[in-house]
Amino acid sequence: MRFYGAALTLLFSVASPLAAASDDDLLAQLADRARANETVGGSFTQKKNIAGLPLPLQSAGLFNYSKQEGVVWRTTEPLQSVLNISTAGLRFDNGAAVPGSSVLAETLLGIFTGDLSNLAQYFSTEVSGEPADWKIVLTPQSKMVAEQVTQITMTGADFTEHITIDEAGGDATEIALQVDQQNNSEQQPTK
Secondary structure: OOOHHHHHHHHHHHHHHHHOOOHHHHHHHHHHHHHHOOOEEEEEEEEEEEEOOOEEEEEEEEEEEOOOOOOEEEEEEOOOOOEEOOEEEEEOOOOOOOOOOOHHHHHHHHOOOOOOHHHHHHHEEEEEEEEEEEEEEEOOOOHHHOOOOOEEEEEEEOOEEEEEEEOOOOOEEEEEEEEHHHHHHOOOOOO
């Protein structure tokens, strides 16, 4: 479910300190901020807990989102790989496409751009906290998504800092993010 992690990483990684009057306002402001950004990037560490294995699988790398190009999720450790997410679907750096991924890619890109109407087709959303310490829980409404994911939890402050993806088979993925604020601040609109 690395694909969901990449998608949700970028949707909420562009949030800045917000003065929200309610949870709905906070979610709307996060989505507005996501739509306003042309690019965002940074680094990630990922830990995959697989049911039946005593130790988690760990990886690290870089991510980059561009409104024009989509998402590049570049794993650098322990093995190198690149996943490209665009309107054409999911593709690895060797050009191999993930079969049947065009609908998933369109959905993920809708998430990246803050398209809440697209998100609402697949998830119910629970938002809590304050702008400096927020939490978003996504619960699948779509049978197709629920067959893969039971819940996605994101937490953050200025940016998304942590994502947990609980999978239907009992596995869980934890992603810690560090947004490159110096490079992204040049491209973010001022409000």
